[in-house]
Amino acid sequence: MIKVIRSEIPEVLLLEPKVFEDERGAVFETFNRLHFAQATGLNIDFVQENYSHSKKNVLRGLHYQVVRPQGKLISAVRGEIYDVAVDLRRSSPTFRGWVGFTLSESNRRMAWIPPGFAHGLLALSDTVDVLYKLTDLWAPQHERAILWNDLDIGIRWPLTGAPILSAKDQAAKRLADAEIFA
Secondary structure, eight states: OEEEEEOSSTTSEEEEEOOEEETTEEEOOSOOHHHHHHHHSOOOOOOEEEEEEEETTBEEEEEEESSSOOOEEEEEEESEEEEEEEEOBTTSTTTTOEEEEEEETTTOOEEEEOTTEEEEEEEOSSEEEEEEEESSOOOGGGEEEBOTTOTTTOOOOOOSSOOBOOHHHHTOBOGGGSOOBO
């Protein structure tokens, strides 16, 4: 019931659910463990779900946990985001590589970002509501952030004006100085 689109980093997936629409509206599965496993080959247990609300040009990220890394299933339930995953696995052939997707309430796409990746998003619409399903609990003592505009990564954010950043994201480290995975 979901179409899987592999990105340039094969472990990061773009997912398109089968949508049932009629004159009343639409319905689709945001997650079904069996269908997800059949489509992706992954048997995932989600233990936490987060919600964020942002206004246009809010940039969140690039966040990750060095202990208890989290896999994330991201969806924009209202509005539109540009969602980014950065490979932080030193042993990976795609180390420092990144992929980005537009996720929106209209395209209903979701992004699967496995553990070992940093995650960030940019709010493209006036407001956006995002759901994150997580494979591990938030551990603030292990959370880290990499600068959203680190030239060693080179993400091409579709910005219109300066991003709105949290104090934590303003103080984020460059990848060269960050604590990352083996």
